[in-house]
Amino acid sequence: MLMERTKKRQYYESTERSCNQMISKLAVTLRNSVVKENDTEIIIKQLKDGSADKITSWVQLKILAIARPAVIIYSYTMLVIFLRIQLNLISGHMYKHAQNTNNGIIGTEVQKRYMALSKYFIDEGIKDLSEFIQNKVSEVTASLSLTEQLTLRDLEQIYWAITSSVSADSSKDPVKNFIYYTLQHDIENSDTSVYSKLRDQMLDVSESEEVQDLMQKNIRTGFVLLMDHISVYFSEPSKTNSVQNKASFSEESNAENSILTRKENISDFSGFVDLNKTTIALAKIIPIMNGQVPDNPISDDIAENWLQRLIFNNDLKTLGANLYEAVC
Known part of the structure; x- marks a missing residue:
């Protein structure tokens, strides 16, 4: 009995x-798919060379820049949960088969087809x-102008409004x-194949x-x-200026930014910055948001940081372990 538990644990590990x-x-x-589907590079290039309508381009850039990290958060969460379910289900079945050949065979082709679902x-x-x-994002930010002054709290409320709108859409949430x-x-x-049964289990759990x-x-x-x-x-002005300089789209837009945008740092004599003000x-x-998921990954960007947190998330690990145990 102890040996069996040890083998089962080793297989799970x-x-x-x-x-x-x-x-x-x-x-x-x-x-790469997220970056492709939320591509801002073309719009930025058009703003730089002045080949597109500036107002229309800025509106499009606003939507894509705000959407990009949101899509990363949703999609990475979905991917990790999907794979936790997928791998632990088939691993449980394969362990069970290894102990009892009467439980049916999951052939190589079935395994390949099942694992290709992602x-x-x-x-x-x-x-x-x-x-x-x-x-x-377009719906929530439609009334926001480029000159609108936002606090960190305001930006947070924008994202909560987006997630609330997503959740309220029962057909596509x-x-x-x-x-x-x-x-x-x-x-x-009517398909009763082994592959279909595995897939149906994934459906039920998901x-x-x-x-x-x-x-x-x-x-x-x-x-x-x-x-x-x-x-x-919001706490370090130099970072905002650095991002703005890197994202300068044209001399005209830079001049406009210097006139129409204002950063107000409210601090006391100790240098403490009040993020709420x-x-x-x-x-x-916009360039700050766009830079959260750069075209080329950088160390500790939001995508990498979020992925690592999901991989080591105990609740998601427990989900996989429970599925594995239930099938075995």
Whole structure:
């Protein structure tokens, strides 16, 4: 009995390592998809060379820059939960089969097809998710002008308004419609194959209240982390100026920014900055938001930081462990 428990634990630990490796590997591809679907480079280039309507381009840039980190938070959470469910289910079945050959065989082709399920989300589902979040950002920020002075609290409220709007859309909310974004509808109801049964188990677990609660909880945590990343720009003026200089789109827009944007640092004689009173114009916040998920990953950016937190999240590990144990 002790030997069996030891073997089961070792098999699970191997699954855990494989899962973490797969998460890290697929997150690279997913990030590239997010950047592609929320591409700001073309708009920035057009603003620099003056080849596009400035007002229209700034509105588009505002939407994409704010949406980009939001899509990362949602999509990374979805990817990690998807893979925790996927790998622990099949690992549990394979361990069970190894102990009792009467439980049915999960052949190599079935394994390959089952493990390839995540490809749909990375290639196709992310397009729907990006478009959906962009639309929500557009709705929430429609009345905000580039000259609007925002505190960190104001920016936080904008993101909470976006997540509230996402949650209120019952037909497309990724928490309530997880499988819509992550699984291709390619199986007939009459299909009784081993692959279909594995996939159906994934569907059942993914639609459970427990998974929805976990996803919602982690998404909220992700946006708190995002605000932590952004708060430094409200407390250190030099960082804001540095980002603004790097993101200078044209001489005209820079001149306009110097006139129309104002950063107000409220501090006492000790140098303490009151983040609740420090304001930055939206025109300066846009490049800050865009820089949270740079085209080329940098150490400790929001995407990398969020991914590591998800990988080592105890609640998500427990979800996988419970699924593995239930199947075994």
